[in-house]
Amino acid sequence: MIFDALLLDRLRSANNVVFFTGAGASIESGIxxxxxxxxxxxxxxxxxxxxxxxxxxxxxxxxxxxxxxxxxxxxxLQPNLGHQVMARWQAKASKVTVITQNIDNLHQRAGSQAVLELHGNIAQYxxxxxxxxxxxxxxxxxxxxxxxxxxxxxxxxxVWFHEALPASTLNLAEIASFESDVFVSIGCSMDVQPAASLPYLASQCGAYVLQINPESTDLDEYAHCNLRGKSGEVMPKLWEAVWGECL
Ligand SMILES: [Zn+2]
Missing domain, CATH: 3.30.1600.10 (SIR2/SIRT2 'Small Domain')
Incomplete structure (x- = not known):
């Protein structure tokens, strides 16, 4: 997989990176x-x-x-390679925020810290x-x-239908998107609002927007780069290309 040089430059030099995940990021874990x-x-x-x-x-x-x-x-079920790469990225780079629409707790189990869960967590009550x-x-x-x-x-x-997203979490997610240098949307179908507005917010504030998804979405024409593939396949290759080290 050949990556765009600008994408690699932006990821290496970014002070703030957001990984924003949807259901597609957990498919390879069996959900x-x-x-x-x-x-x-x-x-x-x-x-x-x-x-x-x-x-x-x-x-x-x-x-x-x-x-x-x-x-x-x-x-x-177990976190997949995509979750693991995001956790490792958080440990390596200066500031990495994980925002998820998933309720499965797999980011935390992979080692990610301070995950912003827009739709809650099935392991909590x-x-x-x-x-x-x-x-x-x-x-x-x-x-x-x-x-x-x-x-x-x-x-x-x-978060059930007709319910609002947790306000403080959504607020933190908006700030992280606003401040991001690179915003990576992974496995998001982009049709659930208000979460789907985050990559557009990031882009309007100057972020480079990368989308990783095997399928096309409404974000395609707006993203600076679209990588067609599954999270667990693309993320390890992206890690290697950016950091020059194997997982
Ligand atoms: Zn009560």
Whole structure:
């Protein structure tokens, strides 16, 4: 794979790099994209039931158990080479921010620090009034326990449909995009707002925008460079080309 010399220069000299990941970054770990179809992961997934607050309040036990199963499934999967390269990049370069739309916790398991999770984390919990679960609550039970602070149901800490993104996280993601010298969009379908606006914000503020995706997206014509391929294949080669060392 031959990389554009300008891209390599910009990555080597960047003071601020953003890696922005979507569902495509986790496919190689075994987590299919939502649009990917009817495999075991998304089978019987009904958006209104499993991805809205009303669905949870109407079927708390069913939704709780569905998320518990998905959480266990994800725990049995491993971060892929793409996640590993991003974690290593964070350790090597001056400032690297990882922003993700994924809820699978795989960046952290690969070693990334301070990941900005726009859609929450399936391994974390909060109550329906958004108190984070920090005290000892038995989460292994078959139906949602009650919040020790307010007595409402405890739910997964993921962003459901009709819910706003966590404001402070989105704010930090916007600042990181604004300040970035190179913004790398990886496996993002670019059709979920407001997250999809981040590469445009970065570009308007002078960043070089690189997109890594096997498929074309709305970002294609806007990105300075498009690399067609999977994260776990492209990222190790990019690492080697930029840093001159093997993984
Ligand atoms: Zn509460």
């Amino acid at each position: 299919p994209t939502f649009r990917g179809g009817k495999d075991s992961f998304w089978v019987d997934f009904d958006v209104e039931t499993f991805a809205t607050l009303d669905g949870f309040l109407n079927n708390p036990k069913q939704v709780w158990q569905w998320y518990a199963q998905r959480r266990l499934q994800i725990q049995g 909060k109550c329906v009034r958004h108190h984070p679960v920090t005290t000892s609550v038995d989460l292994t039970v078959s139906e949602p326990p009650l919040c020790p602070q307010c007595g409402t149901l405890i739910r997964p800490n993921v």
